[in-house]
Amino acid sequence: MGNTEDSTNIKPWSAFRFPNFRMLWISGLCASVTMQIRLLGFGVWLYEETGSGIQLGLLGLVQLAVQMPASLFGGAFADQFDRKKLIAITQCFSFFLITLAAILLISDSLRPWHIYAMVAILGVTSTMGGPARSAITANVVPTSHLLHAVTSNTATYQISSILTPLLFSVAYKLVGLPAVFLIGVCFSLPASIIPLFINAKYGTDGTDKPSEGSMISRLWEGFTFVRNHPILPGLYIMDIGVTVVSFYREIMPLIVDKLFKQGAWAIGPLSAANSLGGVSGSFLVLFLAKYRSKGMLVLYATGIYSLLLFGFGSIQFLNVHPLFLLLIGGGIISGLGATDAIGMTTRQTTVQLTTPDHMRGRAVSFHSFCAMAANNIGTFEVGFMSERIGAGNTMLLGGTVSVCVVLLVWRLITGLRSYRYP
Secondary structure, eight states: OOSOOOGGGOOTTGGGGSHHHHHHHHHHHHHHHHHHHHHHHHHHHHHHHHOOHHHHHHHHHHHHHHHHHHHHHHHHHHHHSOHHHHHHHHHHHHHHHHHHHHHHHHTTOOOHHHHHHHHHHHHHHHHHHHHHHHHHGGGTSOGGGHHHHHHHHHHHHHHHHHHHHHHHHHHHHHTOHHHHHHHHHHHHHHHHHGGGGOOOOOSOOSOOOOOOSOHHHHHHHHHHHHHHOSSHHHHHHHHHHHHTTTOOGGGHHHHHHHTSOOOGGGHHHHHHHHHHHHHHHHHHHHHTTTOOOHHHHHHHHHHHHHHHHHHHHHGGGOOSOHHHHHHHHHHHHHHHHHHHHHHHHHHHHHHHHTSOHHHHHHHHHHHHHHHHHHHHHHHHHHHHHHHHHOHHHHHHHHHHHHHHHHHHHHHHOHHHHTOOOO
């Protein structure tokens, strides 16, 4: 189709030449801000209300229970139905429930069970829409621009992850949590409306047909495709093994309190440091676009991430001024964000490039299934272990396990280490 460029002339921002990608990008930015504001607001309120790291970690188990089936069915829906409408419908739930949470908070009627219930519902809806948003990327730009589009989406998420925590800190410090919740309401509305105007026209020549049969049979077809794929199982196994023992982002209130001895205001700068590293890592992928050993690139990035966990855990042994400790921690967290973004961007691009359009939603959903399972189990594991052995020791344990996982995947999954593109 038109609007393609010679690969040597493609710039890092070339995907933005396509108007449908721009709309997808704007809606994704709004959805990202909505999700992060919601996670920060809900997490801080719950920790302030209960003072319990275990209750905070329970958010991960709640999401785990609802997101696992939702991620699989979301992929099947993304391959069967209109992807842009699926994105819009699922985003509407964020608008309505965050609005409800704001009303309950302002009226002093918000309770922990409300948070758990809303997290459960939004866990289902956001997960159902996730595969559609990922899969439709290949339908709004030509294949020549797919790596740049995926990278731009990842960088957008990371940039919003820098600005949103800072926005959270300012709103929380000056006004309080009601302002935080209202920011979520404002961003959730365009995230719900804009996807309806996207015209998806790339990625299929009309020969790919949606699978027929029951939902279960379509899910099984997707599972069989992923299981027999020479690369994807290795990617998913490594992601699970490392994330389960190291996922610290959703329990940042506890990390800030126990490891850095700071108040909730420090959540914003540390979360922003993670995302600043993520932006750097995402753009580094563009400069490595011609590096053909994409499988080894994921292994290298994940290996460095694992080693940085040791530095994160060793912060507990430093006897320095609290603000200097915060700077050191921010630097390490930035490195963790960068290496995580390199691995994530390369994984997502690999899934899209090696999967036909009629199967892409399910391949993405199995990726999401593994990632969400790891994130949610990791949220509980890190929260639970931090209460038992300390946040620093939990990170040291995570680093040890992660190094072992990377070495095992490198040794046993030959398809991953030999994967080349382009």
